[in-house]
Amino acid sequence: MKSKLLVIGASMLAAAAVITGCSQDPTTEYQYVSLSEAVCSFLGTGNQPLVITVDASPAEWTAEPNSSWVKAEKGEDGTTLTITVTDNDSDTERNATITVTAASASQDITVYQLPIDYTMNHYNKPRKWINGSVASPSGKYIAGFFNEVVGGDEFHYFPVFINTETGEEIVTGPFSSTLFKCHQPWAVSDSGILYVTDNEHGGNVIFDIDGNFTTSDPMDLEGYGGKKPNVTGISADGTIMVGWAFKKDGSGTLGKGLYRPLIWENGVCRELPMPEKDFDGNDYSVGIMVRGCSADGNVIYGTTWDNSRGGMVYWKNGEVKYVGEDVRSIDTKTIDGVTYSIGSGFICQADKYKISPSGKYICGKYNKNTLNEVGSVVTESYPAVFDTETETSIIIDELAGQCDHVTDDGIAFITNMRSCTVYDLNSRTVIGDMPTYVKDTYGLTVENMIVNYVSPDGKVIMGTGIEDLVTGGGRIVPWFIIPPVL
Numbered sequence: 501m502k503s504k505l506l507v508i509g510a511s512m513l514a515a516a517a518v519i520t521g522c523s524q525d526p527t528t529e530y531q532y533v534s535l536s537e538a539v540c541s542f543l544g545t546g547n548q549p550l551v552i553t554v555d556a557s558p559a560e561w562t563a564e565p566n567s568s569w570v571k572a573e574k575g576e577d578g579t580t581l582t583i584t585v586t587d588n589d590s591d592t593e594r595n596a597t598i599t600v601t602a603a604s605a606s607q608d609i610t611v612y613q614l615p616i617d618y619t620m621n622h623y624n625k626p627r628k629w630i631n632g633s634v635a636s637p638s639g640k641y642i643a644g645f646f647n648e649v650v651g652g653d654e655f656h657y658f659p660v661f662i663n664t665e666t667g668e669e670i671v672t673g674p675f676s677s678t679l680f681k682c683h684q685p686w687a688v689s690d691s692g693i694l695y696v697t698d699n700e701h702g703g704n705v706i707f708d709i710d711g712n713f714t715t716s717d718p719m720d721l722e723g724y725g726g727k728k729p730n731v732t733g734i735s736a737d738g739t740i741m742v743g744w745a746f747k748k749d750g751s752g753t754l755g756k757g758l759y760r761p762l763i764w765e766n767g768v769c770r771e772l773p774m775p776e777k778d779f780d781g782n783d784y785s786v787g788i789m790v791r792g793c794s795a796d797g798n799v800i801y802g803t804t805w806d807n808s809r810g811g812m813v814y815w816k817n818g819e820v821k822y823v824g825e826d827v828r829s830i831d832t833k834t835i836d837g838v839t840y841s842i843g844s845g846f847i848c849q850a851d852k853y854k855i856s857p858s859g860k861y862i863c864g865k866y867n868k869n870t871l872n873e874v875g876s877v878v879t880e881s882y883p884a885v886f887d888t889e890t891e892t893s894i895i896i897d898e899l900a901g902q903c904d905h906v907t908d909d910g911i912a913f914i915t916n917m918r919s920c921t922v923y924d925l926n927s928r929t930v931i932g933d934m935p936t937y938v939k940d941t942y943g944l945t946v947e948n949m950i951v952n953y954v955s956p957d958g959k960v961i962m963g964t965g966i967e968d969l970v971t972g973g974g975r976i977v978p979w980f981i982i983p984p985v986l
């Protein structure tokens with residue numbers, strides 16, 4: 501069996517500071533080693549070399565493996581490290597460490613290799629992709645895009661489709677930025693149609709796997725003034741799409757209009773109803789945006805955007821309700837003759853996969869908001885999941901953070917900063933951290949990252965990780981695991 505390596509780990513940064521110079525003119529010389537990957541896994545045989553990017557100060561660095569079956573070769577330009585492994589003819593997994601050293605700074609790369617008779621899921625981290633990735637309702641496609649600078653202010657976009665059933669990567673383009681400005685992928689269908697927001701003209705740029713593109717048509721519903729809609733979710737059979745558009749009809753407390761939730765059924769668009777009042781119990785000032793839907797399109801969820809609080813709403817059986825009405829409340833207080841109100845309940849931001857495939861569960865964060873004596877908001881916050889069948893909420897108050905995704909069988913993925921905890925809603929217990937779950941479920945060793953999506957059959961999993969930058973801060977990088985291609 502011959503396979504390309506698709507298992508890559510986290511980037512890591514190790515740094516040390518050295519003080520140099522006399523007392524009148526002290527300077528700090530920072531020594532560091534930054535690696536594009538710090539964990540990697542190989543099959544037992546038939547592997548391709550893995551090239552890792554190395555950024556070090558001082559520029560001279562060395563790489564030393566601690567086992568003879570691993571080779572580490574420094575590139576001629578001093579910015580890459582090529583890792584190769586011999587075949588593993590044992591019947592067990594093995595591991596080794598490569599230490600990269602620059603003066604007093606060092607960083608380890610952990611290398612894992614499976615035995616020969618082992619079929620491995622494929623893990624990929626496409627660092628070139630811009631603003632994340634999206635998955636189709638059944639998990640058949642994972643898609644995103646990257647760009648390349650052409651010259652001046654122009655660059656080219658390259659949409660990418662990963663067929664998770666065949667392992668094929670389909671790269672289309674180039675498409676010039678003089679046509680539109682791609683910003684964020686929002687949805688991809690099981691037939692291979694990708695919807696990306698257009699920051700130049702509004703609405704979507706729509707790409708297919710054959711290399712064609714089009715853009716959103718202006719709304720022809722009354723009151724929208726030709727505004728272009730944004731599609732944010734698609735059903736598995738493609739007959740239902742959901743999204744939003746700005747209706748410039750003078751409605752809302754600002755008198756400019758409101759964002760309205762939309763549904764397309766067999767190509768025919770109509771508005772979805774909105775709750776009578778916003779999340780805080782007031783008249784709307786901004787409106788509601790749809791964020792996603794179940795695989796059959798029968799359950800839809802979105803968020804209010806008034807006061808930037810992102811109160812979650814959902815539509816089912818023709819009705820609209822706030823998510824978690826069983827725990828929802830509004831606190832009011834009158835101070836100096838002015839009455840203030842603030843809502844408590846489920847919230848989320850512009851998140852795509854806060855719903856399980858069948859629509860049984862919707863997840864997010866439960867905020868319990870109260871007003872103190874001077875009108876300031878006091879908030880308690882916990883991860884939470886809502887059962888749309890029983891209309892009951894599960895507040896996971898033993899954990900911090902928010903629930904980013906939930907499966908139909910009740911496995912919830914709780915994010916707190918950069919780490920993810922896996923929680924079983926059925927037993928109300930913590931299963932473990934994300935790396936343990938991935939190791940047990942998919943047989944792969946990865947770092948702790950955010951889980952945003954699991955396919956209905958559980959074979960495809962997708963999310964995001966944060967990689968540290970030498971200049972400070974971090975960048976968001978998508979990752980995914982797909983089944984082995986036999």
